[in-house]
Amino acid sequence: MTKEELKAALEKAFPGLVPASQAVGDYLTLRLPDAAQLLPVVTCLKETLGFEYLDMVTATDWLGPVNLDGFIREPNFNVFLPEGATAQAEAPKKTAGVEYRDAIELVWCLSNLKGRIKVFLKLDLPRGGGKAPSLVGHYKAADWQERELFDLFGVRFDGHPNLVKILTPDFTVGHPLRKDYVHQKDRFD
Amino acid sequence: MSSTQPLPHGLKSDQLFVNLGPQHPSTHGVLRVGLTIEGEIVVKAVPDVGYLHRGTEKLAELRGYPQCVVISDRWDYLSAMNNNLMFCLAAEKLLKVEVPERAQHLRVVMCELNRIASHLLFFGTYGIDLGAFTAFLHAFREREMVLDLFEMSCGARLTYNYIRLGGVMKDVDAAWLAKCREFIEFFKPRLKEYDDLLSFNPIFLDRTKGVGRISAKQAVAWALSGPNLRGSGVSYDARKFEPYCGYEKYDFEVPVGKDGDCWDRYYCRVLEMHQSVRIIEAALGMMAEGPVMGKGVAKVPKPPPGEAYAHVEGARGDLGCHLVADGNASPYRMHIRAPSFINLAILQEMLVGERMSDVIAILGSIDIVLGEVDR
């Protein structure tokens, strides 16, 4: 199965699917119009197109450059730099032409192991209270990865059997990978 | 037997909750598994991770791309070369840098050497998990030689930072190549020794054959990768799936298990060492003179906005890196597909119904590195 065939097959079955404006490398990247489309698309991919392997689930917060208060230490902390020296890497700034928006973009990567092809699915969720359907029913691998996204981004997954924190400690306030995360002082600082 | 089953004479039986970890000799780091056991049988297993979470994905959002290579060493510190390579491949896709041929060969040699070192450590620690102490030091003897080779090439023994954006840090000299060949010659007969010492030891077979079976379907559903997936009979190897660094030029096989039990996973790793030796020999033969650093990599690279995904076959499985750039000197978002993290999730399903001593055998055969699980 080639990229074009797959694209044609998917777009025929789901007219709402469009190629994402920002593709992941050379891989086929499709954007879901809304969260409700996810499960039918994934079901079709898994059951008819042989994408049985969920490579990864990830997310990107498109709010804009990261808030420096989210880091515990000052950026580029380097004891060897002389007083007043410029930092080694400047703080990130907004770049013209990049679609910053008030959304968290979920990315699923599915593989067809026999056909040697990967497909990326993208879905925008609103940053406040966005919900996506959980894929645990389709791929058990989604279990911990969705918990990780819940922990680090605050994305809620409907239908996840055990959506609790996984990586950060209990006392962490907020979701560290959000761009506007501000670190709260805790007993270990 | 349920916990509520009444016993004669009014005695009552109860389940026992045991914390396996975070400080336990066999959890290979700070993993905690909450085990509920009924006698010696596990009724419920809840893996608890995050003790080593350092937030490296967040850290990367403020570090330059070359600095991120340094971070990448700290995930799977037992095969750091593969981590370096995985990040560099993703970043090179964004930067559109050509890597010279000699650097490609060097990357392959280093990654395969590191795979050998990592599998040797697995071999040794798995022996220890099952009570065979001698295998550990035999494996470490050879691993020490690999680390010596790394020390000769880049000065570091654990966190190498050797594979850089656009190539490798430094060329190796003829003395290094000679040493590497010497190691390979020394190592080949040792593989036979390992089989005699551990692989076909009757007690070892007894402990691992038929224990902790993962069916192919289950393995794919849980998205296992690396030897854990191949042990179950699914031939998925990133080196064959999407060859990188010129892996398509090398002639090697992907060892695949049959039953998906602990022994198959173990032996897949041993066979992978055989294949790594093959690849290294071929790569050393193909090594051409030339530069080891691609042209046009700035000191502070600022890739144009875009996204890239690169994945390599790490020692523990399919290591992937999803990079999002927005034109700044640091990645806008970096996500690591950590094979240990994903492989570990199956534990909650697998451990139920197993014996307490098999828990260790299964945990060891999954071969996790907590630095990568928690990132």
Next chain:
Amino acid sequence: MSEDAKDPKPEAPKPVPETTTAAAAPAAAAKPAAPAKPAPKPLPTPVYNEADGRLLKERRLWPTDMWRDPWSQPRYRMAWVKLIVLVAVALGAALLLGEVGRFAVPVTSFLLEKGAAYGLPAWAPGLVWALVKIVLVLHVPLLSALVFVWWERKISAHMQSRLGPMYVGGFHGWLQTVADGIKLLLKENITPTAADTWVHRLAPAVVVAPALLAFAPVSFGKDLSAADLDVGLVYVFAMAGVSVVGIMMAGWGSGNKYSLLGGLRSAAQLVSYELPRMFAVIPVIMFAESLNLADIGAAQGGYWFGVLPRWFIFYPVVGQLSFLIFLIASVAETNRIPFDLPEAESELVAGFHTEYSGMKFSLFFLAEYAYMTLACCLAAAFFLGGGTAPLSFLDGFLPSWAWFLGKVLALVFCFLWFRWTFPRFRVDRLMDFNWKFLLPWSFANIALAGLYVMVLS
């Protein structure tokens, strides 16, 4: 060196030898008071890469270098010389000392004589003699533990291509165990809060006391046993069985779940392996027609066809089978790999002695090694002829205790060898192995032995 030469401190002028020639005299005068320091040892020349001046690791020895020609290493040659000297000294000492048992009669008569001379009551010399014997026999488990711990560390090290202890005491770290013992003595004695205090404290004593007591009837050579018991064999096994109680106490009293699991595993294992161990000895009793350990050893004197010793291990099939069963069950009884489930380090942290520290821990350790020594002494006495020589022409060359010691050492080596070669059994397999393999075969063995006895009589 030049700073030293300029040192203003007045120094005694060097006596110039009378025979100095005129040519050499000015040279000596030019460097008048060079202090007589030995030249510093030159540092080894580092090897650099010619291309970029990087330090090469050529000087680090790879296993390849070591294995290519070990005889080129002076230390390797020296070690062989030392080993040969050590063995020669040990043999010489054994030859000089001769049979130790012969001192018993003069010492007892001396004690009786002195007792009579000082008008002591009649039981006093007997008491002193008993105390002397107790002190002597206590040295066997205690010293053997000291030596075998060191030996085990050396054996394991050499099996794992490393050196093991090398510093303490000079020769191959032979004082390492003493140093470790001192360390353990100085460690804090921790009792966990959750522990059942008295049970926790008492457990090491309950484990170690029977281990030491069990040595009483063991015959270490001709006329060398502390108590010449007629039921010595039964006594030894009875004593060895008591330690299970201590291990269970340790498992229960520590207030640790892992310890509890270890203790329970241990109880199950030790109780079940007692059976084949006992049954493996029954053919020996049938052949020797005695329960006295010295008599069992003596019953194996003499040679078949003038060459092959009449040891029970050489009785066809029965001897080898019962020796194997006894050896396997003994390894299990001493909680050593491949049967170290009670203290399985990688599963149960350290099993029943997880919560023990300092001397309490070392008592468990001592008991383990004492039981290992005991098992080897018993196997040597039951199957390897006790103090008899292995070949007829060697009879009388060395005293009987030296032959006995040699056999015990060989058996201990086997124990160490097993430990550092095998992985660990699984609990259910362990039980299967015992109940479905060892026990039936030991029964069959007894039947076979009965047949032999019938035929021979």
